[in-house]
Amino acid sequence: MDQGHQEGSTHYEGRAIDIFFRPVSEENRRDGWLLAHWLVAHAEDLDIQYVIFDDQVWSARSSRGQWQDYRASDPGNEILRHLDHVHVDVVRGGTD
Numbered sequence: 001m002d003q004g005h006q007e008g009s010t011h012y013e014g015r016a017i018d019i020f021f022r023p024v025s026e027e028n029r030r031d032g033w034l035l036a037h038w039l040v041a042h043a044e045d046l047d048i049q050y051v052i053f054d055d056q057v058w059s060a061r062s063s064r065g066q067w068q069d070y071r072a073s074d075p076g077n078e079i080l081r082h083l084d085h086v087h088v089d090v091v092r093g094g095t096d
Helices: 026-041
Strands: 016-020 048-053 056-059 085-090
Touching: 026 048, 026 056, 026 085
Parallel strands: none
Antiparallel strands: 016 085, 048 056, 048 085
16 A cells, blocks of 8 residues: 555655554543553563654653654645644554
8 A cells, every 4th residue: 555644754664554543632642642552661672663642752862751842744634734643653563
């Protein structure tokens, strides 16, 4: 599959997954953050490289493991801003 994500997306390499929390609401936002923080807490064990959610990004490479602002290519698009889903990007992937 080669559609539905931005060009160069790690989804196409089998290294990323999106977990949706729809519709965008406070309850779903809270649940999304619970998952996002759990993923960060287990990032080393799961080989996680990036977690993106709710206009924020966490990177295994960032200093002190802090969340940073995420700038979407289209600020008016809630999907590209990751407001309705947690994006998880791992170091390795494959189609085996």
